[in-house]
Amino acid sequence: MAHLNGIEREKFVNKTFTDIASRYVFMNHLMTGGMDILLRKETIRIANLKMGERVLDLGTGTGDLAREARIKNNGLFLIASDFTLAMMTATRDWNMIQRTSADALTLPFEEDTFNVVMSGYLVRNVSSLEKALAEQFRVLRPGGRVVILDMTRPRHNLLTPIINFYLKSIVPLLGRIFNRNRDAYTYLIQSTQNFVTAENMVLAMEKTGFQNIRFRIRMFGTMAIHDGIKPQE
Numbered sequence: 001m002a003h004l005n006g007i008e009r010e011k012f013v014n015k016t017f018t019d020i021a022s023r024y025v026f027m028n029h030l031m032t033g034g035m036d037i038l039l040r041k042e043t044i045r046i047a048n049l050k051m052g053e054r055v056l057d058l059g060t061g062t063g064d065l066a067r068e069a070r071i072k073n074n075g076l077f078l079i080a081s082d083f084t085l086a087m088m089t090a091t092r093d094w095n096m097i098q099r100t101s102a103d104a105l106t107l108p109f110e111e112d113t114f115n116v117v118m119s120g121y122l123v124r125n126v127s128s129l130e131k132a133l134a135e136q137f138r139v140l141r142p143g144g145r146v147v148i149l150d151m152t153r154p155r156h157n158l159l160t161p162i163i164n165f166y167l168k169s170i171v172p173l174l175g176r177i178f179n180r181n182r183d184a185y186t187y188l189i190q191s192t193q194n195f196v197t198a199e200n201m202v203l204a205m206e207k208t209g210f211q212n213i214r215f216r217i218r219m220f221g222t223m224a225i226h227d228g229i230k231p232q233e
Contacts, residue, residue: 004143006151009127010103014084015182017061022085023179025062031171035219040120044068046087046227049174051075053115058104058136059122062086065149066097069118079114081107105131109139116146124195132209136157140230146210148226151192152201155221163220167192198224 003102020027028036039185046115049055057066060080068080076097079103088099102108104119104126117136126132135222154163167189175185196204198215201224207211210228217224 013125015022016187017084018086019181020179020184027179040065040068043147044226045074045145047116047118049073056114058117058119062091065120107135107139110142111138111148115141116145120149123148123150124191129204137208137230142232144230146228152224153197154193159220201226
C-alpha cells in the first residue's frame with residue numbers, strides 16, 4: 001500500500017480516495033476531534049490571501065480548504081483541483097470556486113500563473129514529492145507563496161506510545177466501522193509513518209527553490225504546516 005511507487009501508487013491512491021469520498025469529511029472530523037477544521041483555518045491565515053490574487057487549492061478533495069479561503073476573502077480568483085473526481089463530486093458546495101481535474105505531478109497550468117498554491121493532505125499521497133513541489137514552484141509567480149498542510153512523520157515524545165496505538169489500531173478500526181474500509185485508513189496511517197519529517201520537507205522545498213521556509217508542528221507532532229516563497233526574478 002504505502003510502499004507502492006509510480007503508476008501503481010497513483011492507481012491505489014485514486015481508488016482509495018474514491019472509496020472513502022462520501023464519508024471523507026465526517027471521518028476527518030472524527031479522527032482529529034474536529035482539529036482538522038482549526039488546522040485549515042490556520043493554513044488560510046498563514047497563506048495571507050489578498051484581494052484579487054489567483055489561488056490554486058491543489059488536491060482539494062471535497063473542497064474544505066478552498067471554501068475556507070472563500071470565506072476569508074471573497075475577492076479571490078480561486079481554482080480547486082484534484083486527481084480523484086469522486087472527491088470533488090462528493091459535495092455540491094462549490095459556490096464561486098472553479099474546479100478542474102489535475103494530476104499534481106503534471107499540472108495543466110502555465111508557468112507563473114498563481115500568487116498562492118495551497119494544499120491540505122496532498123503531498124504524502126503523491127508518487128514523487130520532488131515532482132509535486134517542482135510543479136507548484138513552476139506555476140507560482142515570482143514572489144508567490146506556497147502553503148502545505150499535511151501529516152508528518154510522528155515525533156517521539158512522552159505521548160508516543162498512545163499516539164502509535166491510536167494511529168495503528170483505533171484509526172483503522174474507525175475506518176472499518178464508519179466507512180467499511182479498514183484498508184484505506186491503514187494506508188493513510190502507513191503513508192504518514194513513512195513520510196518525511198518536517199525538517200526533511202524543508203530540505204525538499206529548499207532543493208526545489210523555495211525560500212523563507214517555515215513550519216509549525218501540530219496535533220502532538222503528527223501534523224505540520226509548511227510555507228515558503230518563490231524568489232523574485
